[in-house]
Amino acid sequence: RAGALALAAAPADSKLVVDRRGPKPRRDASTTFVEGDNLEVLKLLDVQFDAVYIDPPYNRGRDFVYRGIYGGSRTLARSDPRQAEARRSAPWMAMLLPRLLLARERMRDDAVIFVSIDDHEVHHLRVLLDEVFGRESFIAQIVVVSNRGGRDYLRVAITHEYVLCYGRTPTATIRELPRDVVLPLHDGRGAYELRELRNRNPRFTPANRPNLHYAIFVDTRRVDAAGCHPVSLSRSKVAIEVVPKNKLGAASVWRWGQPKLAAALVAGDAEASEVVARQRKDGGYNIYEKHRKQTTKPRALWDDAALRSEQGSIELRGELGAALFDHPKPIELVRRCVEIGCAPDGVVLDFFAGSGTTALAVAEQNRRDGGTRRCVLVQWPEPVPSTSIAAQHGHTDVASIARARLTAALGHDVRCLRLKPPAPGGAGMRRAAAAAVPAPAEPATAGSRRRSPKPRSPGSVARARRARPSDD
Numbered sequence: 027r028a029g030a031l032a033l034a035a036a037p038a039d040s041k042l043v044v045d046r047r048g049p050k051p052r053r054d055a056s057t058t059f060v061e062g063d064n065l066e067v068l069k070l071l072d073v074q075f076d077a078v079y080i081d082p083p084y085n086r087g088r089d090f091v092y093r094g095i096y097g098g099s100r101t102l103a104r105s106d107p108r109q110a111e112a113r114r115s116a117p118w119m120a121m122l123l124p125r126l127l128l129a130r131e132r133m134r135d136d137a138v139i140f141v142s143i144d145d146h147e148v149h150h151l152r153v154l155l156d157e158v159f160g161r162e163s164f165i166a167q168i169v170v171v172s173n174r175g176g177r178d179y180l181r182v183a184i185t186h187e188y189v190l191c192y193g194r195t196p197t198a199t200i201r202e203l204p205r206d207v208v209l210p211l212h213d214g215r216g217a218y219e220l221r222e223l224r225n226r227n228p229r230f231t232p233a234n235r236p237n238l239h240y241a242i243f244v245d246t247r248r249v250d251a252a253g254c255h256p257v258s259l260s261r262s263k264v265a266i267e268v269v270p271k272n273k274l275g276a277a278s279v280w281r282w283g284q285p286k287l288a289a290a291l292v293a294g295d296a297e298a299s300e301v302v303a304r305q306r307k308d309g310g311y312n313i314y315e316k317h318r319k320q321t322t323k324p325r326a327l328w329d330d331a332a333l334r335s336e337q338g339s340i341e342l343r344g345e346l347g348a349a350l351f352d353h354p355k356p357i358e359l360v361r362r363c364v365e366i367g368c369a370p371d372g373v374v375l376d377f378f379a380g381s382g383t384t385a386l387a388v389a390e391q392n393r394r395d396g397g398t399r400r401c402v403l404v405q406w407p408e409p410v411p412s413t414s415i416a417a418q419h420g421h422t423d424v425a426s427i428a429r430a431r432l433t434a435a436l437g438h439d440v441r442c443l444r445l446k447p448p449a450p451g452g453a454g455m456r457r458a459a460a461a462a463v464p465a466p467a468e469p470a471t472a473g474s475r476r477r478s479p480k481p482r483s484p485g486s487v488a489r490a491r492r493a494r495p496s497d498d
Contacts, residue, residue: 027123029120030120030123031124033065033124034127034128037069038066038070040062040066040447041446041448042060042070042444042446043445043446044441044442044443045442045443045444047429048440048442049440050438051440051442052439055438057385057400057402057432057436057439057440057441058403058440058441059379059404059405059440059441059442059443060403060405060442060445061406061425061442061443061444062407063445064377064404064405064406065125067377067445068125068128068377068404071132073375073402074132074373075132075133075137075375076134076136076137076368076369076374077139077367077374078133078138078140078375078376078377079139079140079141079374079376079384080129080140080378081142081380081383082378083378084143084144084147115150118150119153119154123157123158129375130158132375135194135195135198136193136198136199137194137198138165138191138192138193138200139193139194140190140363140367142170142187142189142355143190144184145187148188152190155190160196163192163193163194164191165191166190166326167191168189168324168327168328169326169328170187170189170328171185171327171333171334172185172186172187172334172335173186173335189363200324200366201365202322202323202324203321203323204322205320207320209318211252212252213297213298213316216318217318218318220314220315220317221314222312222315223270223280223281223282223301223314223315224271224280224281224313225238225280225281228272230278230279231279232278232279239270239277239280240259240269240284241261241267242257242258242259242267242268243257243260243268244265244313245258246264246265248296249296250297250302253305254296254304255296256291256292256293256296256299256303257301257303257313259288259291301315302316328359330358332356333356333358335353337356341356345435346419346434348415348419349415350381350414350416350421350427351380351381351424354381355380355383360387361387361390361391364387365394368399369397370396372399372400373399374400374401374402375401375402376401376402377404380424381424381428382428382431384403385403385435385440386435389435405425406425407422407423407425407426408424409422410422410424
């Protein structure tokens with residue numbers, strides 16, 4: 027941990043320069059692609075982000091190419107399996123920690139981060155994210171069904187991976203999704219659907235929720251165009267009394283208490299009220315809430331054909347003619363993260379860009395909702411094997427693949443930068459990259475997040491944690 031803090035706090039020794047490979051970008055290009063060590067780039071970016079998505083190396087025994095604190099691995103095969111596991115995970119965690127610390131400093135207070143991971147390191151990743159963002163900032167561990175058939179060479183066929191979601195602060199939230207429904211009924215306030223007011227949770231009973239067990243009175247003389255009757259909390263000679271009962275006829279409870287119900291009623295007027303009654307086929311009456319909400323909370327299980335692992339390779343072949351990158355994430359997976367994590371005029375960061383899927387996901391979400399989101403992608407020029415399909419297509423490294431994909435898909439909407447080592451004795455090494463992320467072409471939308479007035483410096487990573495005890 028001490029070494030990670032030192033790496034995060036150390037000043038950058040490079041600068042960002044324009045990479046003139048590829049087409050000339052538009053002045054208002056919404057995508058910025060940076061080739062270089064993400065540890066250095068994160069120190070140079072003078073931008074505050076609304077959302078971060080990363081798909082870091084899954085630590086399956088391959089050597090790391092990222093500069094940082096690494097332990098030896100040659101003796102792992104001769105080690106005790108438990109020691110080998112710990113020694114294999116330690117350098118992986120040491121690689122991620124300073125980068126996560128720097129990423130957090132580049133996030134707005136209400137920003138969220140999404141991290142893809144599998145079973146091998148999800149437990150270690152939770153520890154890291156708890157350390158960086160705080161356990162109280164945990165939002166969700168989303169299960170993504172990535173392979174319906176499962177990897178059946180294992181003792182249990184694994185069909186899923188994970189996306190961990192944390193807030194920059196405990197108050198950060200994720201956005202709700204539009205419901206794919208048409209509300210069937212209408213009144214003076216707009217469209218609605220009826221939801222029964224009775225609480226269907228069997229744990230709640232008159233014994234433990236006595237305040238939710240009371241009578242509601244239905245005025246059967248009045249009925250609106252939707253077949254709804256007004257209700258009241260007051261008994262009358264002409265009203266029918268309804269008390270909550272389950273399907274077996276046992277006493278139950280309502281979802282609302284009497285004060286909330288009273289505030290939702292307009293005496294004798296079903297159309298103007300938010301709670302009404304409807305007659306059942308057996309002659310009795312059910313009490314309903316007029317439900318108008320057209321959004322829903324995201325679910326923690328994502329299972330869709332567009333999220334399958336092979337879909338990412340299919341998309342890459344369609345854009346570049348071949349699957350030049352191993353296991354690219356499907357665009358739909360990242361798009362969902364962008365949809366729930368970033369305001370329509372926000373900025374997204376991906377500092378393990380791989381083949382560039384995040385940029386295409388941002389563009390797709392902008393197309394769907396008319397947003398003006400921008401994104402910054404960072405990728406180290408990791409060499410590809412000389413015998414790989416990518417090498418056969420003329421690519422020497424992963425950054426080259428990403429640049430080619432972004433150019434093919436987005437054309438002049440991509441601005442490319444690269445890290446340049448410092449000149450001997452040169453000054454002004456820390457050139458801020460704010461200009462690399464141009465202002466949005468459209469004004470902020472109603473769904474915009476509140477903007478922070480000023481980005482923080484990388485040095486605050488260590489300063490913010492000096493009061494915390496070291497683990498070393």
